[in-house]
Amino acid sequence: AQKVTQAQTEISVVEKEDVTLDCVYETxxxxxxxxxxxxxxxxELVFLIRRNSFDEQxxxxxxxxxxxxxxxxxxNFTITASQVVDSAVYFCALSTGNQFYFGTGTSLTxxx
Amino acid sequence: DSGVTQxxxxxxxxxxxxxxxxxxxRSGDLSVYWYQQSLDQGLQFLIxxxxxxxxxxxxxxxxxxxxQFPDLHSELNLSSLELGDSALYFxxxxxxxxxxxxxxxxxxRLTVV
Numbered sequence: 001a002q003k004v005t006q007a008q009t010e011i012s013v014v015e016k017e018d019v020t021l022d023c024v025y026e027t028x029x030x031x032x033x034x035x036x037x038x039x040x041x042x043x044e045l046v047f048l049i050r051r052n053s054f055d056e057q058x059x060x061x062x063x064x065x066x067x068x069x070x071x072x073x074x075x076n077f078t079i080t081a082s083q084v085v086d087s088a089v090y091f092c093a094l095s096t097g098n099q100f101y102f103g104t105g106t107s108l109t110x111x112x
Numbered sequence: 113d114s115g116v117t118q119x120x121x122x123x124x125x126x127x128x129x130x131x132x133x134x135x136x137x138r139s140g141d142l143s144v145y146w147y148q149q150s151l152d153q154g155l156q157f158l159i160x161x162x163x164x165x166x167x168x169x170x171x172x173x174x175x176x177x178x179x180q181f182p183d184l185h186s187e188l189n190l191s192s193l194e195l196g197d198s199a200l201y202f203x204x205x206x207x208x209x210x211x212x213x214x215x216x217x218x219x220x221r222l223t224v225v
Contacts, residue, residue, distance in 0.1 A: 033211045044114065045202060045216035052211070091155060095211050099168060100145070102155040 002027045004094050006103035013082050014111050021077045021106045023092030029053075034068065034075045035093040039105070045091070051075065082110045115139065118203050118217035126225055130191040133220045137184055137205030143167070144186040145206075145214060146178055150199035161186055162209065193224045 003026040013019045025034065036048040049059065051068050059066045063080045079086055087110045092103040115138035125131055137144050146158040148171075157170035161180035172178075175193075180186045190197060200221050204214040 037216075042218075043200065044218045045204070046114075047213050047215065050211075050213055097168075099170060100157040102157075104154045 002029075002094055002096055002099065002101050004092050004101050004103035006090075006092055006106050008106045009104070010107045010109070012109045012111060015084060016081050018078060018080050019082055019108065021079075021090050021092075021108065023075045023077065023103060025073050025075065025092070025094045027094060027096050029096040031096075033095040035095065036066065036075075036077050037091045037093065037102075038088045039091065040088040048077075048090075079108075082108075084110050084112050086110050114215040114217065116203060116205050116215050116217035118201075118220050120220060121218065122221045122223075124223045124225060125193060127193055127195060129193050129224075130189065131193065131222065133188040133190070133201055133203075133222075135186045135188070135203030135205075135217060137186070137203075138215055141205035141207050141215075142184065143206045143208060143212070143214075144180055144184070145204040146172075146186070146188050147202040147204065147216075148199045149202060149219070150196075153199075155202075158188070160209075167209065190222070195224050198222055198224045 005024045032053045034051045038046045065078045067076045089105045089107045091105045094101045117136040142163045145160045149155045158172040160168040178188045200219045202219045204216045206212040206214040
């Protein structure tokens with residue numbers, strides 16, 4: 001069965017702190033894709049990153065970085081020097097073939 | 113602005129009624145996806161169309177149906193509505209299949225009373 005677990009329901013950090021959002025996935029497929037989406041208070045879902053199962057290179061984009069580890073089935077997301085605008089719900093998602101599975105989301109609040 | 117347009121933004125209707133949600137994908141995108149986001153179920157994939165044909169089905173109820181038209185816009189039809197169908201319904205589009213980057217619309221907030 002395919003599953004995405006985001007164990008952290010809510011996280012609060014003070015501005016400029018670093019924060020890591022955890023994502024653990026389950027799949028028996030050897031080919032799959034992992035995603036992170038951001039849902040700000042305005043409600044729309046914003047694509048952040050896509051990673052395929054054959055590419056374990058970590059990725060950095062500005063203050064965002066992603067750590068993909070197949071050995072632990074994790075795809076964690078770190079925000080460095082958090083800002084108030086980072087406050088949102090973050091979803092991790094798994095795509096295998098024709099199905100798409102979202103985690104339950106982590107609500108991040110950055111306190112000024 | 114993602115380029116995906118959903119109408120209406122808000123919809124209030126009574127139990128037992130039928131509604132149609134509409135989605136216009138980004139220019140050039142062939143795939144359209146529908147998702148339901150509710151407090152108790154989270155974000156659930158409902159169905160995907162690719163160039164007019166159904167490509168994948170998720171947790172879509174039999175009371176719900178969708179289609180994608182030749183101009184690639186899509187409609188999600190919800191019938192015999194129940195209170196539990198109240199949710200935010202998202203449409204997303206992408207150039208290819210599920211493994212490609214999908215862009216989401218702003219959603220339609222459906223309230224069933």
